[in-house]
Amino acid sequence: MALVEINNVRKTFGELEVLKGVTIEVEKGEIVTIIGRSGSGKSTLLRCINGLEQIDSGEIRIGEQVVHAKSTDLRKLRQHVGIVFQQFNLFPHMSVERNITLAPILAGRVQKGAAARELALKVLTQVGLAEKIDAYPEQLSGGQQQRVAIARCLAMSPDLMLFDEVTSALDPELVGEVLKVMEDLARQGMTMILVTHEMGFARNVASKIVFMHAGKVHEQGPPAELFANPATPELQNFISSTR
Amino acid sequence: MQLNFNQLWRYQDEFLHGIQMTLTLTLIATVFGLAIGLAGASLSRSRFAPVRIAIATYVELIRNTPALIQIFLIFFVLPYAGLRFPPFYAAAVALSIYMGAYAVEIFRSGLASIPKSQIEAGQCLGLSKFQVFRHVILPPALRNIYPSLTSQIILVLLGSSLASQVSAEELFHTAAFVESRTFRSFEVYAVVCAIYFVMVLSLRLLFSGFERIAFRWPTRR
Numbered sequence: 001m002a003l004v005e006i007n008n009v010r011k012t013f014g015e016l017e018v019l020k021g022v023t024i025e026v027e028k029g030e031i032v033t034i035i036g037r038s039g040s041g042k043s044t045l046l047r048c049i050n051g052l053e054q055i056d057s058g059e060i061r062i063g064e065q066v067v068h069a070k071s072t073d074l075r076k077l078r079q080h081v082g083i084v085f086q087q088f089n090l091f092p093h094m095s096v097e098r099n100i101t102l103a104p105i106l107a108g109r110v111q112k113g114a115a116a117r118e119l120a121l122k123v124l125t126q127v128g129l130a131e132k133i134d135a136y137p138e139q140l141s142g143g144q145q146q147r148v149a150i151a152r153c154l155a156m157s158p159d160l161m162l163f164d165e166v167t168s169a170l171d172p173e174l175v176g177e178v179l180k181v182m183e184d185l186a187r188q189g190m191t192m193i194l195v196t197h198e199m200g201f202a203r204n205v206a207s208k209i210v211f212m213h214a215g216k217v218h219e220q221g222p223p224a225e226l227f228a229n230p231a232t233p234e235l236q237n238f239i240s241s242t243r
Numbered sequence: 244m245q246l247n248f249n250q251l252w253r254y255q256d257e258f259l260h261g262i263q264m265t266l267t268l269t270l271i272a273t274v275f276g277l278a279i280g281l282a283g284a285s286l287s288r289s290r291f292a293p294v295r296i297a298i299a300t301y302v303e304l305i306r307n308t309p310a311l312i313q314i315f316l317i318f319f320v321l322p323y324a325g326l327r328f329p330p331f332y333a334a335a336v337a338l339s340i341y342m343g344a345y346a347v348e349i350f351r352s353g354l355a356s357i358p359k360s361q362i363e364a365g366q367c368l369g370l371s372k373f374q375v376f377r378h379v380i381l382p383p384a385l386r387n388i389y390p391s392l393t394s395q396i397i398l399v400l401l402g403s404s405l406a407s408q409v410s411a412e413e414l415f416h417t418a419a420f421v422e423s424r425t426f427r428s429f430e431v432y433a434v435v436c437a438i439y440f441v442m443v444l445s446l447r448l449l450f451s452g453f454e455r456i457a458f459r460w461p462t463r464r
Contacts, residue, residue, distance in 0.1 A: 087360055
């Protein structure tokens with residue numbers, strides 16, 4: 001059974017239908033990259049997956065849980081589904097350590113104090129920022145903040161991680177360090193769904209590419225196939241416009 | 244004009260009592276006012292329109308009428324409701340209600356100053372609504388409103404002199420009393436003015452000291 005099943009999901013904002021019946025499956029350990037033009041519904045879809053947005057019809061299932069079911073405890077669900085945002089969204093009033101350990105401590109996963117600090121160090125080491133454990137977000141560069149945001153997700157040992165255009169707000173020279181962290185995660189077998197404009201990353205790291213167009217999955221498949229032989233003119237256009 | 248402060252020394256105890264009462268009034272009004280403010284601001288984000296309207300009505304009624312009249316109304320109206328308070332407590336109630344209305348607005352602006360993305364980040368980490376409020380929203384909101392909140396506390400301290408009008412025995416009441424005994428009007432009010440000045444100045448120093456300890460995280464450049 002797939003880890004994530006997105007089945008015929010529809011979503012409107014007022015008059016505007018953003019998702020017009022989207023169906024995607026994500027297996028455990030897969031890296032699914034959603035590409036497409038601005039306004040094609042990529043980010044909205046991602047926000048639906050962890051229940052940040054309601055859906056009008058269809059169903060999203062993660063593991064055993066149906067995300068938008070009344071009986072679903074979104075808090076519990078989100079403790080297993082991490083999301084990294086375009087704007088990092090670190091808490092400015094907390095040190096890096098506190099940013100990372102707040103949720104695990106409140107969820108009762110780790111004791112406050114030495115154990116929590118150890119957990120912070122562990123995930124910071126994974127993103128190569130162990131020495132910044134006592135810094136505040138404002139003292140870090142954008143790339144470092146984003147890596148801390150990834151570490152903050154990792155501290156909850158998620159089953160699934162969502163990445164919403166995580167390099168779009170970064171200066172070009174800082175994009176690489178964040179992508180490298182994501183590649184490491186991919187290699188370690190983390191299941192990831194990401195919305196990105198980084199075609200190089202999509203091409204080299206993704207196990208599956210989903211091309212969204214006008215609120216629908218227009219084409220999907222392994223990157224090698226999709227990039228070499230786009231079946232539709234929309235994808236052909238999109239690929240040539242990003243080159 | 245011949246100034247004579249000597250006579251005032253005899254009333255040291257009365258002045259001290261007045262200072263103590265003024266500070267107590269301010270403290271009571273601050274504690275209850277802040278509680279009202281925080282509760283009111285949270286409720287003003289309620290989904291239920293009647294709740295929001297009730298809060299808005301309270302805030303506008305208090306902010307658009309003189310504090311002096313509010314004190315009178317509380318003092319003279321409460322007995323009809325079977326609540327017979329000594330003047331000091333009536334004044335404390337009135338000033339708490341007064342402080343509360345301003346505090347609601349201040350807290351409201353503070354809560355609104357936290358971007359939605361911060362709240363979402365908290366939710367996405369599996370925090371409960373209360374945990375998001377307590378850990379994600381409140382600390383930076385408090386920092387943002389700290390200057391206006393402390394100014395408001397000082398305004399309440401200065402405004403507490405109005406309580407003398409229902410004969411609550413605070414500092415200004417003491418002044419009127421000493422004046423009536425000594426007839427040294429200018430001296431009495433000069434001294435009282437200086438006392439208020441020192442009180443407020445010390446309070447401001449205290450507040451800015453606390454600010455430095457409580458809000459240490461670096462801010463956006």
